Amino acid sequence: MWLLAVPFAAWAALRVLGLESGFPAVQLIAFTPYVAAASLVPLLVALLTKRIWPAVLTAVATVALAACVVPRWIADSSPDPGGPGLRVLSVNMLMGGADAGTIVGLVRQLHVDLVALQEYTPEARTALDAAGLDDVLPNAVSYPKPGVTGSAVYSRFPVTDLGYRAFPSTFGQAQAAVTVPGAKDVRVESVHPCAPASSRLSHCWERDIAQEPAATPDGAVSLLIGDFNATLDHEKFRELLATGYRDAADVAGAGFEASWPYDERWYIPGVVLDHVVADRRVGVGKVSVHQVPQSDHKAVFAELVLPKG
Structure with a gap:
């Protein structure tokens, strides 16, 4: 026993x-x-x-x-900051191979204002352009790269390119300032630290996630959206949240909506690796996950309410 x-x-x-x-x-x-x-x-x-x-x-x-x-x-209470809404979507494109038409379809169907893309390749950029992403989200901070390290943020609202946060692991994140009318300044990163897939990579994941930007509760509103390769059961992820963030799915009572793996090649239970992490001043509404063919992750959608500017 x-x-x-x-x-x-x-x-x-x-x-x-x-x-x-x-x-x-x-x-x-x-x-x-x-x-x-x-x-x-x-x-x-x-x-x-x-x-x-x-x-x-x-x-x-x-x-x-x-x-x-x-x-x-269990859904938590969420503040009503009185500002405009912002609908966001995160998609890991699996080395750029995720179906671009499905992604653009989700953007249209869910009336998405901002999408954060990971594993964003030059081929993915071409496919998304052809599928019409630029027509609905015309402003972008775009860092296409071969393989798994490319990153992008597409937005309905004007954006300023704040650069590419490069980690020692060679993974990195597109950074953008987003100007949403009626809201405080917003900073967004398309999150993607390296995956802890082996003994060597577990340490690179710890280093990468430790370099994710802390919240700035007295400054710009910070949103981290993407594939964290972490769940709420990882201490490093909880330490990041403790700087002044909240996990949107946790707030909405949707914290068991598994986002990975979504792929017929995997036969393991699903876990929640993809997150919308928002400044604690941000209101959270609906959170949901959506299948995207040719990706091993589901897309994560969240309805946010920003603080009034």
Whole structure:
């Protein structure tokens, strides 16, 4: 019985204390919601077999894990900052291969004002232009690059190019100032730190995500939109939020809308790697995910309300 109870207790301690580091812990901690649900099994077995101390240990682990994950199902109160709305979309284009027509269709269908693109290649830019993205979102900060490091922000509103945030890992992020009439100044980045896919890359992910810009609660409104390669169960991601951000899906009670993997080549449970992270002054409405053919990520859509300018 202890062989069943101890792993769940260790996982709960790792998650609560934020001790995950290196490979494979950084990867595995993303599956905490599934572990929380599975922890009910050893608890039930311990109760049925009247193994009191294993039952107590597993019960503590189950409660701790539930406290970490259940709030994502529950919508939080959101401020009404009194400014204009901003509808945003994030799409990881899987080395530029995501279906451009679907992306432009989502922009039109959801009345998107701003889209952040990751893994944005020269071929992706050509395909999006041909599909009519420039017609609906005519302003862009665009850094197409071969492979997975390209990045872009397209907007209905005027933008100023603030450059390409280059990480030591060679991943990077398009940065834009967006002028939304009636709102405070807005800064947007199309987020994409490297993925913790191996022992070497787990450390590059930790370095990259540590360089994501902190919130500026007394300055410009900051929005980080994209593929963080992180979930709410990663301590590094929670540290970033603690600077003055909120995760839009968590606020909306949609924190279990998995965005990856969406691809027939993968047979693992879905996790929430893509996020709309907004300054805590920003109001949050609906959040949803949408399939995009030829991408291994779902697109993430969020309705935001900006502070009045």
